[in-house]
Structure formats: structure tokens, C-alpha cells
Amino acid sequence: MANLNIRSKQERTYQAIVIGSGISGSWAAKELCDLGVKTLMIERGRNVEHIKDYPTTNLLPYEFEHRGQIPQQIQDENPVISRCYAFREDAMHFFVKDTEHPYVQEKPFDWIRGYQVGGKSLLWARQVQRWSDFDFEGPARDGFAVDWPIRYKDIEKWYSHVEKFAGVSGNKDGLATLPDGEFLPGYELNVVEKYFAEQLKKNYGNDRHMISARCAHIHGNADYYAQQGRAMCQNRNLCQRGCPFGGYFSSNSSTIPWALKTGNLTMRPDAVVHSIIYDEEKGKATGVRIVDRLTKETEEFYADVIFLNAAALNSNLVLLNSTSNRFPNGLGNDNGLLGKYVAFHNYRAGVSAEYEGHAEYTTSGGRPTSGYFPRFRNVYKQETDFLRGYAAGFSAGRGVRTNTESVGMELKNNLLNPSEYGPWYVGSHMMGETIPKESNYVALDPNLKDEWGIPQLKISVDYDDNDEKMIKDYIEQMSEMFTKAGFTNIRTRDDKRAPGLDIHEMGGVRMGKDPKTSLLNANHQLHAVPNVYVTDGASMTSTSTQNPSLTYMAFAARAAHHAVAESKK
């Protein structure tokens, strides 16, 4: 028996373990495997294989029983996930339903999750804007959170590294606030979007820009991506179903199959992580304890280095639940700050309008992206009564107007022979930086556990006065920009959504220079347990305004190379 156990332990021993298979985890695994590291990837959900497990990907609209709508009973039972824009009949199988994985909302928080191989990389909005030093220097300049231990120069080459492989389309815009990268040909702004960009230049000098947003879609260099088994984006805009072309970056289409091809990757889906095992004699982490999702049996895996990429809040949960004599309050949590300083992006407000100009034009075909406003508030100096600022999405489009007032043959003719175009419709939504605060936190619920015996996460995150001022400013500024551009019928909204629905929750395991005030060092290692790396949203010291996934990819790749270099010392 003893021998069997030893062999069994050897069989469950790898050089590295990556917890999580989403965007950041799959990047860590891909880099480790490329560097020859025998890697185990642990995923709590089921396996989802590229193409094979995209059941709705080629369905036509009439093949959905409710034409995309989610039935009322499912909405009633799952109010949180039903508020997510992408939770529709075609992609509902990739989202966690409220009833499946309950959590505790000390304050309202819409926690949007995707528990499967690939995680939310199947579902993301694929927007990939780089950070600049205006972002990394924010906390130090404005006196909140702690100073980031890294700057743009530390991450620049890793942005390039991941952009090239993932496939990022964009234009060289030459903006200091939004550095250019390794771009495939960008997508075109339409005639009204271009008009608006020109109006901004005219009305605001060189202060405000609206560009075509960089997106993780293959729009050129097809031979290079064929090596990954991926093809050009076909502009289907059905991304959330999983793309049979691999036209956008997902773990499932790109990094995971690539890592598997090296022969160094072992996948272990259906494994809910209970905790990271800490060996007090060795003074380091030695493995990961899991509970099988289906059999509920406990199993342990071992490795020299552990990457924690469970998605921001679940990475917090894993560390909080990894207790030992040395770390009674969670792994690496000597200063009591684990789970605190959680932040997110403020998506509450939007402004829309109509435009009567350019009436002779419309658009044709499809594109996977739209316009983007880099932050223009408080960039070079503090100029408003709130800290930081917001980016914004922007797009213009034109619909066909059908008169449906009548019934009978007249209605039928109107429906089948649409002839009249409506005015151009323009719309924008804000993406505001929020300030991480100790009072915005996650913790383990002392009583409630999930089906696998793991404490439920308690979330206590809210807006503050800075966010309210920013919403007001966004609405004022965007309305002014719209007015100056000649847009009419301007409508503003603040939908008062709970935090979380932005799906950009971050922090709790923040990076910093000082172990007294942060959890991770400049290389994403836990200060107190350096063979544990956290390279997902949990590691974020501040949030800036950009969609964060690209930065997680770059962090994961950089940290993987660091771990391998350390192991060779």
C-alpha cells in the first residue's frame, strides 16, 4: 500500500499547477508549457472543447424556441445572471445560474461567472486597450490605494507578446493615454463616427479623442493564426456562442489547444479548489487540495509553483480558505488586507441621441468592435472635484424604419418591403475608474457553505461619492459633446445597476512594494509565499478605465517567465 501511495503521489505531482482556465490562467499555462514546464491546469467546471462544445454556434434565429429570450421562470429563479446583457438563449449554458452557486450579498453585487474550461474567455466583450503610465501612476499621484510596484516599461513587451499571439486589431492612434501595440489592421469607424471624431477635434482641440476600439479579433495575418487552428473573424457578432472560426481570442480556441500541443499540459476539469496547501517546514506552498465536482471526493495535487487564476473574487476565496497555523487568516495574509480594496468599473450611465445628418449613408456588413473614448478627465493634472476619470464606448448606427401601425396586407407589405431609413442613432456608455477602499471587501461567510463544503463568499462592495460625481460629469460632458456635434433628442440614463454587472471586479490581493500594505510583489508573487503567483484581476492595485483582460494576459505571461527564471536559479 505504501508503495502505491507513493506512486500515486508521484502521479499527482507536476512542476506547476495553474488554478483556473480562463483568460489569465490559460495564458499562464501556455507560457509555462512553451517553456517546457509540466503543468496541471485545474478548472472547477466542465470541459468545453473548441467547436465541439459550442452547441448553438451555427443556429439560425428561428431555431431558438424563444428567439433569444430567456424564459420567465429562469429569470425569476436567477435574477442576478438575468441582468447580464449576454445571458440570452444562445449562450445561457456558459453562465453560472444564481441557483447553482449562491453567494452572500452584504450589499447588492451582481457576480457574473462562467464555470467551465475557458471560463469567461468565451463570453467576454473582447476589448483590449493597453494601460499607460497615466494609469499605473494614478494611486501615487492622487494618494489612494498604494503605489503600483510596476510601470508601463515593465509590462510593455508583455503586452506586445500577448497581443501578437491573441490577435489584436487596431489602428496606430498615437495617443499618450492609450499606447499603440502589435496590431492587425484595425476596423473602420463609420461615417458618422468619423464625423463625431472630427467634431471633437474641432471643439476640444487635441484633448478628446474617439477611436476605433482595439479588439481581440483576427483581421489579417491569417497564416500566422492558422498555426493555432484559427481563422479570420467573419463579423458574425455571435461571439458569445463560441466561435467555430476561432475568430476572437478565447482560451478554448487559442492558448489551451496550443499548450496541449506541447505535450506539457494536463487538464483537470470538474475540480473545485478547496485550498492551496502550505508546508510549514518547507515554508512554501506544496500543492492544491480539490473536491471533485461530481463525486465530491477530495484529492491533492502537488507542484513547485502554483499560479492562482480563479478570476478576481474566487482567487480571493481560495486564498482566504487556505488556512494553516502559519496563516490562520488566509494564505499570505499577514497584514489582514486580503479580500480588501476590491474595486470595479462604473458602468451606470449612458447617453444616446439621434443625428439627422449624413442622411444619404448607411452601413453594410458587420464588425466586432465600435468606437472608444480614452480617458480625458484629470489626465495631466487634477481638474475636477472627483478623482480619476472615465473611458467611454461610442457607436453610431442606422436602422430601417418599418411602419407597423396597420394590420393586414398593408402591414405585411411594410414588413417585407422596408424602404425608409430612420435617423442615425448614436450611443455611449461610461466606464469609470473606481477608487479601491478598505471598506469594499470580500470575506468568507462564517456559516454558509457550498455543495462542496467550501465557505460561501460574502461580498460587500458599493459606489461612493466619487463615483456619483463622475456619473454626473460623464452625463454633462457627453451631452455637451453630442450637442456641439449637432446631435438631437439627447437622452441620458443612470440605470443604478449594482457593482459587478460590469464584470470587471478587481483587487483584494493587490500588488505593492511593501508587504505591510500589499499582498503581492512586483512579480505577482505572494510576499510571504513566493512560489504562489496571482495574475488575474485579484492582483489589481487600482482599476483605471480600460477593459482589464489584456493586462491580465500580459501579467500572466510575464509572471510565468519570472517563475521559470526563478526555478533555474
Added chain:
Amino acid sequence: MNRRHALRHIALISGGLALIPSCDFSKDDILAAYQNLKVTISQKALLGAISDTIIPAGEIKGALNLEVPDFILVMVNDCFTKENQDKFTAGLTAFPDYAQKTAGKKFESLTTKEKEELILNGTKLEGDDTPEGIEKGNIAYFLNSTKRFTIQGYMASEYIQTEIIPYSLIPGEYNGAVLITDLQKPRING
């Protein structure tokens, strides 16, 4: 997705005796496929006649040819709140009497023009808190929902999206400045 097919096979349960003993549905068989609605065969036939008035057959098929009434009932059964289901079925139940009172004839006996007028006027009825007003509100709600789902079910049908205005899964490269005068017909699918 297979419910409409299943319907063809089993269609019915014997109506009402156990479920709703005091109701005159017992004379009419209730369709089992729409378990939240308790819709009878004759009510579904009426719904078919209304949807076919909203989008009639001609050279191009109409709502009834495309089984739009099934779609309407699926949507009301699955995607409406209980409260709205009740308003819808109350409106459907009240509609025959409304037709008789307003047009002086059964709905089925009206001319096409009269049917269209009855439906159009019905969609504009305004309700209030009196019993009569509530019924008016229900009829308007029923007719507006039926009209909306008739348009949706018809336009998003396989026939329309393959034979009349084909839907394209691959819409092609984006052109952000197309002169409308260069287009033959506005694109509305895909």
C-alpha cells in the same frame, strides 16, 4: 424547440374536469403543450384567425401558414409573468363577445376589412378600474401582444429568413459609408 412537433403528436388532455370544474372549458379540450395557459382548441383557432388577419396569406405565405399561433402561445406560456399570462388569456376569452357586441357578428363571420378594423380598434382600447374597463384593458393587452408576437414570429420564421429575406450568418466585411442610392433594398436580416 421540439414542442411544436410534440404538439402534433399528443396535442390534448381532456379538459378541465379535474383542474377547473366550474369552468365552461369542460366543453372544449385544453392544449397540454401550454401548461400555464389553459388554452382550448377553439381559442387557438381564434388566435390563428386573428394572427392571420394581422399578416394574411397571399402570394407570400401568411402567419397561419407559418404556425405563428404556436409561436405566440409558446412565448406567452414561457416568457410572460403570471400576471401578464392572466391578462392575455382573459383578453383572449373576452374577445368573442367583444366581437359580437362591437361588430354585431361572430369574428369568423366578418369580412376581412371588418376583422382588420375590429383588431386595430381593439389594440387602441383604453382600460380603467371598472369591471368593463378591466376587460377592455385585457382585450387591448391580448391584441397588442398577439400583434407583436405575430410580427416577430412571422419575420423570424424559417420561411421568411430563408426564402423571402435571407438571413446571413456571415454578413461580410464592414463598410461604414454606403450610399443608400447604391443599395437595391435595405438589409434587415444579418
